[in-house]
Amino acid sequence: MPKLSYLKALNRALGDELAADESVFVLGEDVRVAASNLTAGLFDRFGPERVLDTPLSEQAFTNFATGAALAGLRPVIEFQIPSLLFLVFEQIANQAHKFSLMTGGQCQVPVTYVVPGSGSRTGWAGQHSDHPYSLFAHVGVKTVVPSSPADAYGLLLSAIRDNDPVVLFAPAGALGIRDDVDYASLQPVPLGVGRIVREGADVTVVALGHLVQDALAAADELAGQGISVEVFDPRTVYPLDVDGLAASVARTRRLVVIDDSNRTSGFGAEVLAVAAERFDLDAPPRRVTRPDGAVLPFAPALDRAVQPGRDHLLAAIHGVLEGKR
Amino acid sequence: MPKLSYLKALNRALGDELAADESVFVLGEDVRVAASNLTAGLFDRFGPERVLDTPLSEQAFTNFATGAALAGLRPVIEFQIPSLLFLVFEQIANQAHKFSLMTGGQCQVPVTYVVPGSGSRTGWAGQHSDHPYSLFAHVGVKTVVPSSPADAYGLLLSAIRDNDPVVLFAPAGALGIRDDVDYASLQPVPLGVGRIVREGADVTVVALGHLVQDALAAADELAGQGISVEVFDPRTVYPLDVDGLAASVARTRRLVVIDDSNRTSGFGAEVLAVAAERFDLDAPPRRVTRPDGAVLPFAPALDRAVQPGRDHLLAAIHGVLEGKR
Amino acid sequence: MTAEHLYRTVRLIRRFEERAMDFVRSGEIVGGIHPYVGQEAIAAGVCAALRPDDVITSTHRGHGHVLAKGVDPARMLAELMGRENGLNRGRGGSMHAADFGLGILGANAIVGAAGSIATGAAWAYQRQGKDVVAVSFFGDGAMNEGMLLEAFNLAVLWRVPVVFVCENNGYATTMPVRSAVAGSITGRARAFGMPAFTVDGQDPEKVLAATTAAVSRARSGRGPTFLECTTYRFDAHHTFEHRARLNYRSTEELSTGRSRDPVEIQGERLAADVRAAVDAEIEALLDAAAGVALGGAHPDPAAALEFLYASPEVNR
Amino acid sequence: MTAEHLYRTVRLIRRFEERAMDFVRSGEIVGGIHPYVGQEAIAAGVCAALRPDDVITSTHRGHGHVLAKGVDPARMLAELMGRENGLNRGRGGSMHAADFGLGILGANAIVGAAGSIATGAAWAYQRQGKDVVAVSFFGDGAMNEGMLLEAFNLAVLWRVPVVFVCENNGYATTMPVRSAVAGSITGRARAFGMPAFTVDGQDPEKVLAATTAAVSRARSGRGPTFLECTTYRFDAHHTFEHRARLNYRSTEELSTGRSRDPVEIQGERLAADVRAAVDAEIEALLDAAAGVALGGAHPDPAAALEFLYASPEVNR
Numbered sequence A, B: 001m002p003k004l005s006y007l008k009a010l011n012r013a014l015g016d017e018l019a020a021d022e023s024v025f026v027l028g029e030d031v032r033v034a035a036s037n038l039t040a041g042l043f044d045r046f047g048p049e050r051v052l053d054t055p056l057s058e059q060a061f062t063n064f065a066t067g068a069a070l071a072g073l074r075p076v077i078e079f080q081i082p083s084l085l086f087l088v089f090e091q092i093a094n095q096a097h098k099f100s101l102m103t104g105g106q107c108q109v110p111v112t113y114v115v116p117g118s119g120s121r122t123g124w125a126g127q128h129s130d131h132p133y134s135l136f137a138h139v140g141v142k143t144v145v146p147s148s149p150a151d152a153y154g155l156l157l158s159a160i161r162d163n164d165p166v167v168l169f170a171p172a173g174a175l176g177i178r179d180d181v182d183y184a185s186l187q188p189v190p191l192g193v194g195r196i197v198r199e200g201a202d203v204t205v206v207a208l209g210h211l212v213q214d215a216l217a218a219a220d221e222l223a224g225q226g227i228s229v230e231v232f233d234p235r236t237v238y239p240l241d242v243d244g245l246a247a248s249v250a251r252t253r254r255l256v257v258i259d260d261s262n263r264t265s266g267f268g269a270e271v272l273a274v275a276a277e278r279f280d281l282d283a284p285p286r287r288v289t290r291p292d293g294a295v296l297p298f299a300p301a302l303d304r305a306v307q308p309g310r311d312h313l314l315a316a317i318h319g320v321l322e323g324k325r
Numbered sequence C, D: 001m002t003a004e005h006l007y008r009t010v011r012l013i014r015r016f017e018e019r020a021m022d023f024v025r026s027g028e029i030v031g032g033i034h035p036y037v038g039q040e041a042i043a044a045g046v047c048a049a050l051r052p053d054d055v056i057t058s059t060h061r062g063h064g065h066v067l068a069k070g071v072d073p074a075r076m077l078a079e080l081m082g083r084e085n086g087l088n089r090g091r092g093g094s095m096h097a098a099d100f101g102l103g104i105l106g107a108n109a110i111v112g113a114a115g116s117i118a119t120g121a122a123w124a125y126q127r128q129g130k131d132v133v134a135v136s137f138f139g140d141g142a143m144n145e146g147m148l149l150e151a152f153n154l155a156v157l158w159r160v161p162v163v164f165v166c167e168n169n170g171y172a173t174t175m176p177v178r179s180a181v182a183g184s185i186t187g188r189a190r191a192f193g194m195p196a197f198t199v200d201g202q203d204p205e206k207v208l209a210a211t212t213a214a215v216s217r218a219r220s221g222r223g224p225t226f227l228e229c230t231t232y233r234f235d236a237h238h239t240f241e242h243r244a245r246l247n248y249r250s251t252e253e254l255s256t257g258r259s260r261d262p263v264e265i266q267g268e269r270l271a272a273d274v275r276a277a278v279d280a281e282i283e284a285l286l287d288a289a290a291g292v293a294l295g296g297a298h299p300d301p302a303a304a305l306e307f308l309y310a311s312p313e314v315n316r
């Protein structure tokens, strides 16, 4: 089977949707020459009306996409860096997200926002290393963080086809993942449905995006110690697959979440809140996150120190296994 | 003792700080004529260099304040509506908040952002009824939601004196609260320290801002049924007074949080996450919040239906009291 | 006929707003409104230049725009009262009135936001082969919002069939335009490479003429035009000002400003009997509208989150 | 003396950047840089017009600005290498270089963000009775960011002593300025009521002259000036381009663009021996700087969140 990289999978999904649906178009900065490779080859295939290079006017082009969506198109916006989503937070959370309800259902805003390279990219420092998926989940914008090439393909397809705004974060740490993939088997992955990436009996580890790799590595390591870890990838941050998670935890009765957002009121907080409300656990659950208020320092070792990593995860799993109620 | 309203308390704090510290100044839309009354009387007392009317350029004037802070001043910005904070999310979360760490501690950004009238103001509908305090807590910007006139006074004072950016939300539902206050007793209230507003033995209700009133009313009502409710007001959303909360819960062993932000990854989620990690409870805790993705509909009855209210709180308290582990 | 049509529109808007303010006072309309009184000629003149399939975006001060674009006053009033038979089924209220069937892509409560939405919509219709023009209304205050200036740039670069209509009523709430806009409004627009004109916004016929030219330019693929319509807001920024008097406009200024009343300017162009007939007709229309609105059902609180998502994946 | 000073600066920046690119290749600098090669005359000319207590804000392509403002190359290089002896103690890296002691209020990684920060700082110094001028550097791409345009408006309205320096190198990453900016850059600035001039950004002396006039205007309370410095980026947008070739500039264009080299233009104004002496001096300086930088301690990961808050209330 051929190898498919995560980034190439996104590129392929975009190309397939552009080919399949006339109403889809892409816009963003440097999408014509495909500086990030997300749009590689697409300008030549689809031309300037379907692959639109924008000036540095994020607020206007985000609302422009909303307007185009109101007029029947399905825009896909590429944002070069995650903090650009801060710059257009009003345009997504207060405009695109709200049109359907505010108009009493007269319209829909099917825009997809893609950040290829979210989270830390070593050396990009404080203003380019954010991972703000929890913010979008909080305001109720559908939010997706794929962890594998096949999921990247399938979730981007579903995001584009969805009739609401959807933000897709493609973590920098995942872009290079390559899997053996049967191209014919690529298909849409529904939003809001998680996946058990690895079965296990002793503890459920919830992980998203590039952190699924860390969770799997931790599971491998712990398997050697006779500890059986189940890895659950919700794939969508919002809506969260609570039932899928509940089913896993019902078996393992222990829970750790690893989350590349800040601790306070992040995705990890939501998982633990659901656990507090709904799950019967044998030990208090734990979250492994960025620290509160984290600003990623430039020096690589400091940058790494602020990110949740495998060691923190191993410690948390051990803690939960030792923990008693 | 004279009556002091919540809004007047904010106005008084601002006037006192302007008088006490030359480096403090206020800027915002319509602050000269004091359209919101936050700045009533201040233009006449302090003149146009200390009370600065701005054009409708929220992004620029928010960064302008950051620049003025870097140059040694202490700006206070009034925002007329809560969603303007979405518009300047980049300027607060990615600029003001990050300068200290990114420069290796060379500077500080003591800016205070005040929203007089956050949350629902009946009839203002979808784009003017947000309560985005959890977003700021998530990114680690100090975030304050006072519930009483004395706290409004004291927390605004501390916010202005703090050397970091601080967002203060003054909920529309709290602005009209009037208390008997001995003016001489007004004093700074430290950030990050909660307050037990009412002591009780059976359950701890965590409430912020205007919802403290609802919590007290629920406590009154339940007292008649022999149920003793403790009301804990953290006052600061971030940093959260976890120790204060822990002490309360250690006594009551039951927990409900009422929170005017959306459910997923909101303040309520954080409280429940902390509970899951750290507290020994006799029953699963509950959160009463806005629903996920809430957009407040215009019609008053729909608007109210989307807000967390007394009835939901009463139901949650009963649920927790009946709940078993 | 045009004269009568324009008069009918300005008069309809005026009386709609006056009645709406009564309903604010009586508590039937909750949350207040931003009255359009004094600015009616702009909505009337602009919309008279549009085809039914042309589209508009509106503002917080938007009742005039949507009425001029053809909205049923009964449904608009019902919306202001939060009823199920309102334009937006009571979900939007005064600041979000929308009627997609009439090309009204919504009023927007965020100043400066809608210019780029209108630009995107116009571009999208064009790409779909429709020769539709979009008009975006906004105030003088919006000229200081960067996001709107960004939209001008996109519209010119991509030759989008959009007309930008700036209603310069001299104030953004209480902020005088001269303290808020460095340079001039048309100069700012022109710097983006658009033709920009100042139009007497009290005279519906002048507005119509200027808009007709701008629309035909847009429709024939020559790109956006900017119209600054000078006007005066006769009443409060928002009805809250009826209770809390704010001190920013002198009595002299107010009376000068109100002296050029679009309803009078256009009314004087009609024969007295024609004018009286229109007036009577409008009162009857608005009486009926009030009846329909007041009779509308209140939406069911259990349906408060209906329409939140268009795709069904999200189960809460 | 001025000629030599300007040459020293352009040459220092050029050689600093070339050495920095070597360190990127060798892995000593992680994350890459946005090389300033080709644009040196602007930083040199602008900063030569400033007093030590004047302040600047810089950009993602900021090494030239801070070196010209007087930063110790050793500390700058140490910052690029993430060392404790770096300008920002290794916390900022290439895009956030700051030295408040030298009036460098920081480079900013968000295009268009710093103009309003510089404006606020300049206003604040003035209010505190200091006759300090602020300069804000940004690129042609930033001219399309609404937040920067908003800053122009505030600066003019409030007569802030700030000079806006737009380095028009023809591209925002791969986007040509002609496809991105409707109207003209100076026209856009002028529309806000500022004087705006186009300056040959390859010639340090011309930049110095234009800036001197702008600074004196600002210092004497006459408000902001806008300078468009035309230039050409000789190298990559960012060093990632050294690996991933992007197709947006033709070979002819590159060679024409590179033909007016600021180092040569200024170098030719010096006697050959003087020039050679400066060159040698700079190599020695940079050798020493490299030694200091490479010898700097790596910050302790346990201190990763040091400086996160300035007030101590937050205990995590």
Ligand SMILES: Cc1ncc(C[n+]2csc(CCOP(=O)(O)OP(=O)(O)O)c2C)c(N)n1
Residues within 6 Å of the ligand: B029, B056, B058, B080, B081, B084, B087, C060, C061, C109, C110, C111, C112, C138, C139, C140, C141, C142, C143, C145, C169, C171, C172, C173, C237
């Ligand atoms: C971005 C934004 N800033 C501030 C407000 C609050 N606000 C509502 S209307 C208004 C004044 C708008 O002035 P202008 O654009 O001139 O329109 P006018 O009210 O005069 O019709 C303000 C400040 C808002 N709704 N949106």
Ligand SMILES: Cc1ncc(C[n+]2csc(CCOP(=O)(O)OP(=O)(O)O)c2C)c(N)n1
Residues within 6 Å of the ligand: A029, A056, A058, A080, A081, A084, A087, D060, D061, D109, D110, D111, D112, D138, D139, D140, D141, D142, D143, D145, D169, D171, D172, D173, D237
């Ligand atoms: C607001 C914002 N948008 C996009 C980016 C990504 N980005 C970094 S530099 C750049 C191009 C900037 O062009 P210009 O302003 O002309 O400066 P130059 O790189 O040519 O020096 C882009 C798009 C960013 N950092 N900030």
Ligand SMILES: [Mg+2]
Residues within 6 Å of the ligand: C139, C140, C141, C167, C168, C169, C170, C171, C172, C173
């Ligand atoms: Mg106005």
Ligand SMILES: [Mg+2]
Residues within 6 Å of the ligand: D139, D140, D141, D167, D168, D169, D170, D171, D172, D173
């Ligand atoms: Mg450039």
